[in-house]
Amino acid sequence: MDITGRSAADNDTLQRRQSTAARIVIGREEIERFGDSNVGDVLKRLPGVTVGGAPGRGGGGPRMRGLGSGYTQLLINGEPIPAGFSLESLTPDQVERIEVLRAPTAEYGTRAIAGTINIVLREALQRRLNDLRLSTSVEHGRASPNLSWTRNDRLAGPPGSAYNLSLSAFRRHTTETLETITTQDRLADDAPLLRQRETGQGVSHREGLNLTGRLQWRLGPADSLTLQPVLFTTRGGNREQSALVQTLGASPPAYASSDTQGDSRFSVARASLQWQQRLGEDTRLDLRIGGGGFDAQSHVRRRERDAAGALLRTRDDDSDTRERSLNSIGKLSHELASEHRLVGGWDLEAIRREEQRLTRLDGQSLLGGTGDAVDARTRRLALYLQDEWNPSRQWSAYAGLRWERIDTRSDDPLAPVDRASAVWTPLLQAVWKPHEKSRDQVRLALTRSYKAPALRNLIARPQVSSRAPAPGPNTPTTSDFVGNPGLRPELATGLDLAYEHYLGAGGLVSVSLFHRRISNLMRSVVSSEPQAVPWANVPRYVTRVENIGDAVTQGLELEAKGRLDEFVADLPPVSLRSNLSLFRSRVEGVPGPDNRLDEQPAATANLGADYRFRGWPLQLGGNLNWTPDSTVQRSANQRQRFSRKRTFEAFATWTFSPALALRLAANNLLPRDYVSATTVEAGGVRETSEQVSPTAVQWTLRLEMKL
Numbered sequence: 001m002d003i004t005g006r007s008a009a010d011n012d013t014l015q016r017r018q019s020t021a022a023r024i025v026i027g028r029e030e031i032e033r034f035g036d037s038n039v040g041d042v043l044k045r046l047p048g049v050t051v052g053g054a055p056g057r058g059g060g061g062p063r064m065r066g067l068g069s070g071y072t073q074l075l076i077n078g079e080p081i082p083a084g085f086s087l088e089s090l091t092p093d094q095v096e097r098i099e100v101l102r103a104p105t106a107e108y109g110t111r112a113i114a115g116t117i118n119i120v121l122r123e124a125l126q127r128r129l130n131d132l133r134l135s136t137s138v139e140h141g142r143a144s145p146n147l148s149w150t151r152n153d154r155l156a157g158p159p160g161s162a163y164n165l166s167l168s169a170f171r172r173h174t175t176e177t178l179e180t181i182t183t184q185d186r187l188a189d190d191a192p193l194l195r196q197r198e199t200g201q202g203v204s205h206r207e208g209l210n211l212t213g214r215l216q217w218r219l220g221p222a223d224s225l226t227l228q229p230v231l232f233t234t235r236g237g238n239r240e241q242s243a244l245v246q247t248l249g250a251s252p253p254a255y256a257s258s259d260t261q262g263d264s265r266f267s268v269a270r271a272s273l274q275w276q277q278r279l280g281e282d283t284r285l286d287l288r289i290g291g292g293g294f295d296a297q298s299h300v301r302r303r304e305r306d307a308a309g310a311l312l313r314t315r316d317d318d319s320d321t322r323e324r325s326l327n328s329i330g331k332l333s334h335e336l337a338s339e340h341r342l343v344g345g346w347d348l349e350a351i352r353r354e355e356q357r358l359t360r361l362d363g364q365s366l367l368g369g370t371g372d373a374v375d376a377r378t379r380r381l382a383l384y385l386q387d388e389w390n391p392s393r394q395w396s397a398y399a400g401l402r403w404e405r406i407d408t409r410s411d412d413p414l415a416p417v418d419r420a421s422a423v424w425t426p427l428l429q430a431v432w433k434p435h436e437k438s439r440d441q442v443r444l445a446l447t448r449s450y451k452a453p454a455l456r457n458l459i460a461r462p463q464v465s466s467r468a469p470a471p472g473p474n475t476p477t478t479s480d481f482v483g484n485p486g487l488r489p490e491l492a493t494g495l496d497l498a499y500e501h502y503l504g505a506g507g508l509v510s511v512s513l514f515h516r517r518i519s520n521l522m523r524s525v526v527s528s529e530p531q532a533v534p535w536a537n538v539p540r541y542v543t544r545v546e547n548i549g550d551a552v553t554q555g556l557e558l559e560a561k562g563r564l565d566e567f568v569a570d571l572p573p574v575s576l577r578s579n580l581s582l583f584r585s586r587v588e589g590v591p592g593p594d595n596r597l598d599e600q601p602a603a604t605a606n607l608g609a610d611y612r613f614r615g616w617p618l619q620l621g622g623n624l625n626w627t628p629d630s631t632v633q634r635s636a637n638q639r640q641r642f643s644r645k646r647t648f649e650a651f652a653t654w655t656f657s658p659a660l661a662l663r664l665a666a667n668n669l670l671p672r673d674y675v676s677a678t679t680v681e682a683g684g685v686r687e688t689s690e691q692v693s694p695t696a697v698q699w700t701l702r703l704e705m706k707l
Contacts, residue, residue, distance in 0.1 A: 031095055038091060048065050064115035077118075093133060129151065132149050151165045182688070186685060231267075234266050240259065329348075351379075382405075384402040403422065445495070446495060458484065525638070623649050641678075641679075
């Protein structure tokens with residue numbers, strides 16, 4: 001859809017208003033507003049979206065409705081993001097728009113119990129564009145430079161052909177302090193048994209190069225051939241030193257100090273070729289084939305010493321992961337005279353993942369022959385059909401049906417995996433307006449969605465705790481991890497209801513309710529007693545993901561945005577944005593009152609404003625993000641706690657000319673420590689491990705040039 005004569009904010013809001021599916025569109029104006037260094041920082045301000053990890057740090061990935069761990073479907077150009085890829089490696093300059101779908105659709109896929117975030121990379125436009133942006137961020141006195149270049153122009157060839165190239169290079173430095181407090185108390189009388197405090201300080205660096213492109217050849221008035229290459233490559237390292245102090249305990253600590261050094265490399269390369277052809281006046285064919293892969297290598301060495309500084313043990317972890325994939329996507333669209341738009345298609349993908357990991361303790365292999373190498377293959381086939389139609393000028397409706405099958409095979413030495421799962425997901429969505437030109441509308445969606453088990457949760461290869469290395473004993477909070485080949489996918493039945501009132505200049509007020517009923521809930525469970533394992537000479541605590549039963553989650557999402565002068569004519573045109581989301585969930589079979597879904601907070605909110613001064617080339621803005629503390633009862637014997645997050649950020653932009661601007665931004669202006677804790681009750685003992693992560697203000701200065 002091409003919309004002209006409107007502001008960018010109006011265009012984004014109009015696309016949202018006219019979409020039958022519940023869709024929020026974030027365009028270039030909103031993406032660029034705060035001068036963020038990565039896409040993850042943009043997402044945290046969206047309605048109902050939270051980001052894991054400490055404030056200002058990220059690292060946990062975006063979560064819709066407070067649900068992570070695979071509940072939120074993440075797409076780039078409509079395809080699942082590559083395994084191991086972090087959105088923090090993608091710069092906003094490389095993104096055309098962000099689409100947030102609160103209910104699943106047959107075309108985009110239904111592995112979206114919480115919703116879908118689709119990131120659309122820059123498109124090839126007819127207008128000439130040559131932008132260069134130089135920035136540097138400073139935190140703890142360490143600078144992190146960034147360079148971004150975007151080029152858009154006509155392409156030699158048939159009229160209408162164009163290309164877009166986006167390049168970003170960065171180097172990031174971080175300094176972190178982490179404190180871990182471990183306590184043990186006897187359950188019978190709360191008598192203290194252990195008190196430990198480990199304080200670590202580390203520095204890390206990461207540099208990377210990102211390249212995305214889109215080359216589009218026009219083959220006719222409505223026909224085109226598009227090539228989209230993508231390349232991401234990063235490398236980094238970290239150094240950390242820690243000291244362990246024990247003030248109470250029946251036996252001395254395993255070590256008094258440790259130092260860790262690590263290096264890693266990661267690269268993703270993909271390319272897709274898309275052919276769009278008009279087969280008739282009302283019929284279009286869209287074919288896409290693509291392929292690519294990623295490679296990741298890492299080496300971590302940890303040395304532990306006693307109080308006198310003598311070396312006790314050295315542990316080396318080496319991993320080498322390689323993944324290759326091919327996919328084919330096809331879509332046939334047909335417009336009917338009766339206001340129906342039929343779409344049918346397929347989505348086929350084949351993935352092969354090879355992973356080798358070697359864990360050595362003092363030079364000797366720790367796992368031996370129990371699963372150092374994994375060769376896994378996944379095939380996914382999806383077929384779908386959907387119909388979007390307008391029964392009247394007041395109603396628009398959507399019906400879809402998707403069938404998806406996933407086959408997974410693995411040659412894991414411990415437990416070979418050969419399993420298949422198939423899911424049918426019917427979908428219904430509708431929009432009603434009181435009359436054709438009404439600014440009010442009501443949305444309703446009835447959906448079926450699912451969450452497939454992650455590959456690492458299926459494969460039985462053990463991952464030994466780095467805090468309590470084998471072959472000795474470990475504790476419930478330093479348990480090892482093994483997969484579970486018998487995992488079943490989670491299934492969810494959903495209901496979404498929303499009221500929307502649209503204002504002028506891209507403003508709106510929205511109230512949304514959602515409900516999900518989940519069966520076959522997957523959750524990590526720590527064994528209640530140590531188990532005999534082949535990688536140690538003593539029993540050890542083990543964590544594995546299990547299907548534990550059913551769960552329910554529901555919530556209320558409020559959103560309001562607009563300009564002050566729309567409400568009171570004499571007020572300045574300050575743009576306001578606010579959203580508040582309230583979440584509730586209950587896991588059946590787990591004792592309450594905090595038997596919530598994993599890491600789901602009770603609420604999240606954003607309040608932001610920006611103002612462009614009249615007669616001055618100055619724009620100021622800020623945003624406050626808030627998430628309260630939360631406690632989750634994961635199982636009968638395991639509990640997690642997370643402190644509240646409050647992040648305030650601000651920016652100032654001075655526009656020297658249409659071709660030159662300078663932006664100053666500050667992130668996490670109200671820094672505070674972030675605390676997370678895990679408590680496990682096992683063997684008559686309550687053990688708690690609490691981690692305290694200090695945070696800091698990050699300043700960014702960015703020069704934006706149009707060449």
